Amino acid sequence: MPKMKTKSGAKKRFKITASGKVLTAQVGKRHRLINNSPKRTRNLRGTAALSKPEATRAKQWMPYGRS
Template identity: 55%
Template sequence: MPKMKTKSSCKKRFKVTATGRILAGQAGKRHGMIKRSNKFLRNARGTTTLSKQDEGIIKPMMPYAR
């Protein structure tokens, strides 16, 4: 059976942790920061883990990610 291909968009946007969870960048920080609260901006730094439902969508697109 041939190798399965990983979606290029997924390998650029997501990372799999050692426990198998999916890391993704925080949403909502591209523009419009003036109207957002400082608390929101502080909490939206770095990356976040996806919910179980979203993981179920992403994991099939990354067949060889740990």
């Protein structure tokens, strides 16, 4: 059986931690930032964990990531 391919979009967007959580960048930090308060823009830095159903789907796209 051939190797399974990782979705290239998923490997660019997600990171799987050692405990199995899936991290991604916060949403809402690309454009139209003038409408946000500076506090909100600051709080959107860093990463956020995906919800359980979304994390399950993301792990399907990365068969060789940590499970």
